[in-house]
Amino acid sequence: MKKRSLAKKKPLYIVLISVHGLIRGHDLELGRDADTGGQTKYVVELTRALGERGDVERVLLLTRRVVDSQVSPDYAEVFEPLSDKASIVRIACGEDKYLRKEMLWDTLENFSDNVLAYLKSQPRMPDVLHSHYADAGYVGSRLSHQLGIPLVHTGHSLGRNKRQQLLASGIKRSEIEATYCISRRIEAEETTLGAADRVITSTQQEIEQQYGLYDFYQPERMRVIPPGTDLTQFFPPQGDEKKSPIALALERQLAQPNKPMILALARPDPKKNLLTLIAAYGESPALQQAANLVLVAGNRDDIQELESVAKTVWTDILLAIDKYDLYGKVAYPKHHKQEEVAVLYRLAATARGVFVNPALTEPFGLTLIEAAACGLPIVATEDGGPSDIIRNCQNGHLINPLDKAAMAATLLQTLSDKAAWRRLARKGITGVRQFYAWSAHVESYLAVVRPLVEKSEPVTRMALRRRPGTFREQAIFTTLDLNLIGDTASLAPFMHTMHAHRKAIIFGIATGRSLDDALSTLKRYNIPQPDVLITGQGTQIHYAPHLTEDAVWARHIDHLWHRQAVRELLKDVPGLTLQPQSHQSAFKLSYFIDTRVTSANDIRQLLLRNEQAVNVIFSFGQFLDVLPQRASKGLALRWCAEQFGFALEKTLVAGVTGADADMLRGNTLGVVVDNRHLAELADLANIEKIYFSRQAYAAGILEAMTHYQFFADESKAGAAA
Template sequence: MRTHLKDHSEPLYILLISAHGLIRGEQLELGLDADTGGQCTYVLELTKALAKQAQVAKVDLLTRLIDDPQVSTDYAQPEERLCDKARIVRVPCGPKRYLRKEHLWPHLDQMVDKCLHYLRQQRRLPDVIHSHYADAGYVGRQLSMLLGIPLIHTGHSLGLPKQMRLLSSGRKRATIEKQFNFERRVAEEEALLRDAAMIVTSTRQEIELQYGMYAHMDGKRFRVIPPGTDTTRFSPLGRRQVVENVENSIARFLTQPKKPMILCICRPELRKNIKGLLAAYGTHPELQKRANLVLVAGSREDIRLLDKAQQAVMNEMLLDIDAYDLWGKVAIPKHWPQEDIPELYRLAAKRRGVFINAAFTEPFGLTLLEAAASGLPTIAPDDGGPRDILANCRNGLLTNTLESDAIAESLLAALSDKKRWRTWASNGVLNIKRHYTWDGHVRKYLKEVRALLHKHRKNLRKQRIALHAGTSTIPLADYAFISDIDNTLLGNREGQTAVVDWLKANAGEAVFGIATGRPLESAIDILRKHRIPVPDVLITSVGSEIHYGARQTPDEGWANHIRHLWRRDDLLRALNTYPGLRLQAPENQREFKISYLVDPSVMPGMDAIKQHLHQLHLHAQVIYSHDEFLDILPVRASKGHAIRYLSYKWGLPLKHFLVAGDSGNDIEMLSGDTMAVVVGNHSHELAALKGQQKIYFAQAHYAHGIMEGMAHYRFGKQPQRQTGKLAEALA
């Protein structure tokens, strides 16, 4: 299937990625753990809202597949249909069990690969990729670079502001780094700011004060698009009566259940500041006299079964309730079904109470929208999204949530003025419909997406290269041709022309790649000099690096893969005084390759070198070629390993690869399930391969030998023009 630049009026295929937490189509288990919260609600509602739009053909929400007896089997289903145009797609990522987001980082390359496999099955690439939070941002950024598809990113919360708030609350840097992995997260957030085509935020303040802390902040790429709320679920009391069992579920905790309610709904997470809220309530008798406190802090069977961070928050909560002697004044239900959450807001409104978000930092705050839509005034942090929400809704107060006294004063002020309470309740309902509906959100979102794609396609038309459209051909190609450069692809002008004709005849259906000992820059220069089209894949430095296309996009997954057991400095020291070895020029040395010139008359044999490294507990590939070059690579790096990695990553079977080479550093890529071609001018190191299955030794030399091998395997569409030595070779 050929890729092409689609007309901008065609209905869109949008791929959303949200890696962590528990996501399913109905009855989200919000608060079940620290990662299943507002972001899960947002991405699910966005998926459903986009699918209702005529200008959207398809929406996929990609998340992690979780096969764990501790959670519902819903999360182990590879696919969940939401409607005709939308579905949740779950792919494996690391171990089967549930992992909190801070532990996902080592496994995200697998999610990239599995997504590529999924897209190959679809036979259509997305028009845009939209990632959510830094972990999915890593996945989306890799896919964007690999496929040439624009990336949209929503941070939801950011590492640097959260880190600073935790430090200012007294936490030690080393402790929070161990728990939250801020170094990796912040580095990825910087990369996203550099590479994403558009950053979606909920508020202007998020751009200025939170993203403004980052080095790569570029205001031109930000778009403020506030999320919506489902007003069919969250609505004021009106003629409705609160469901009796909801009232009873709260009343059983309270001595005076008819008093106003201070309602807090959040996950049992440190940054949600449950401790600060309890201090505000527990140290102010007047507040206790005026209202009850209702804390819905996630869902739990047994606190001892929660992860350590949640256990710590819940244990502190119970100890503080006891220390302040708040029994009979505080309700702390163990479970609260999602379908009953709207009833809880309405109950708080019926009791003339308030909703409070006491978090240290809040990028947005979907619960604030839900409360406002339900006619419940709010108290929220004077930080992040709440500033914009309360400015628009005019239904409550901002407060300094770092100070428990400030929280208490704001709550007392909100509960003391009945006339203002009624005004706030009315304002919230009215202004939610004016500013925060999903229909309004997706209309603005799609307008920005269309503008982004128009700009993207305009740039592609300017930069377009022969045989290449903007998006990658690799995910939709049916076969792949990978060749060494020197003395294989190059060496005969007529043969080179024949290969270029073959590439033109098979454009869009075949991946073209090179596998060479040359470094990337040298490979690009020599191909350009000989007028060879820029390959789709460039395996360079003897298989230690993989890049893609004209933009030379690095495959970070490959770099992460081959880093295993690689100790470059120790290897250099080990071979520093070894006889017969002299380091090549600096331009031939790479992060994952050490290259030597060899004097065969002095250098001991390969077995001796390998034994020397083994005795020093050093692991490396030792590759000898042309009787003059020695390359030291990571154990997982070689041309052959790189080709097998490409086969796995892109879901293209090895038997669909034709590979061509001429020397000893090609041996591994020529062996196995590929269609291998050894050109007629090969070095003696390849003689041992003769007679092996699926290794064709051509009579013709250089690129003529490649074409002879293609004819032998009936590989791809043969070009019409076959003249001179080529026609003679194929006769």
């Protein structure tokens, strides 16, 4: 019945556009450079998969023709068939030689005109255009307007998010513009979002957290279609996995290699949260008895030669293994080949193990799908894409990545119930075939595309309006304790206000809590992750949506910081007691303080006399923190202002204790929110730009917004537009 109904429909002629990178139908040079990666693989596989459909007449992948002795002559061939109905067509785009995508912006009109001429030379016009990435989106927008053909778009990555990541890496705004032409990319993305009839994303989170920052954000036009998975590579165990080289490598590190396996596969990045996983395993004797832990975190020859972040993560991994004395229970191979990833999944499935993704945030979770396709149940972070995967496949459990005890309990439960394990494994294999195989991807894809062609699904048009000026010129920074936390009644309208103005302002939280503690607190109170999260009294800065750490800030504050020397000087000071280890960090020494210490200034003077230039902070009447002299909430805030380009004069800052004083001083719009620790900020009372609210908690911040008429400029801009 289904085949008969398909036959009645007019077969579709689909044109995909992917301008940059090196694209061919065989031996893709994945990883050759930043432009030849997942996107090039995706568009080729989508083209090929569409060509296998009976309800598709023809599919073309249009890309840039490259004539360059430095690359294969394949990329100069104008026409390359992939199958009877699917082909790659290469079209001139400015210079013939291979150029990185950032160098192509001035030639896109040339490419667009050449594509138009080519399409007009064909027997008939395509039914739909599908652009990939911002440059193709710009071309597709022009062609869609010229030809009156529906446009579908996939961004793959977005410029606003990219700019944030580059800023976090320490690259200056001017250098980002010169190297990445990021403003042109963002403008092209806005143009595309305004023109596209449908935007295809991998997850709902991508829609809300990334596209939601754009002026032309139209969620009603967006559809979630997860990418396809190659089931010829990822499949259940065949029985020969234990003979593989990677299996032998694991056996050398494990005392009981035949135990079930808890497998984690991630790059060595703090956001992947591998240390919490090790702690969860190390603090659970039952879990250690039940299974081995296998950590596959990239390839390495010498940890000392790794880049700084990876080196730190690996050092911490080895220290954690030593701390919990996990030798013989944890394997962490130095090398693995790409083709051995699927073997690792099958090895774990053969041993009736589990795959775990404990990341703090996971935009999609491709490894979860790969593991499921191999018959391996999954346990994954509840933040991001994994919730979609587990909802579809019913093959595992979600965890709070910051709750070690719950993580261990969930892993143990998954491993212990053999009947449930078989059910999860079976459902994972079935679910991937149903939702994440290429056949499933194309089925969903055509269900989105066909109504546009047949005009059976209305395309709503919003009144598009661009904001004048730069992206998000205003900012609001607030502390957590006694501001956002303490009164749920006032928190709700505050968060509603933040959401309503999310495209106009940068929302930041500055706290003395550690990153894990802050994230756990945000989760407990249902506070969405802010654009900027300053933790550890200003010693760490992370940026949304993927908690990208500002590594340059860490290097910046390390100047003249001698943590061990400071600790030695303070160890015998009466009235000071070190707080628990969980409150300490590489750039923060935290103490409880009692009445025997007359003031924080006494501590500061003691350290200065001993040639230790530091920042000493007293807060909440009982806590004392010693930081590098370049670190504080206020200095971190100003660093972010420089990185993002927002003006301090347009930044509302809400504080409650002495730790917030330097955030409130200066050119910011300060508000001291009413609370029992006002005495710590009494010397700010006579400063004109600092407002003392009458209301407490988040209500005090809302009161200050009214006092400063904080959103007045935005309202005027909207009225003018």
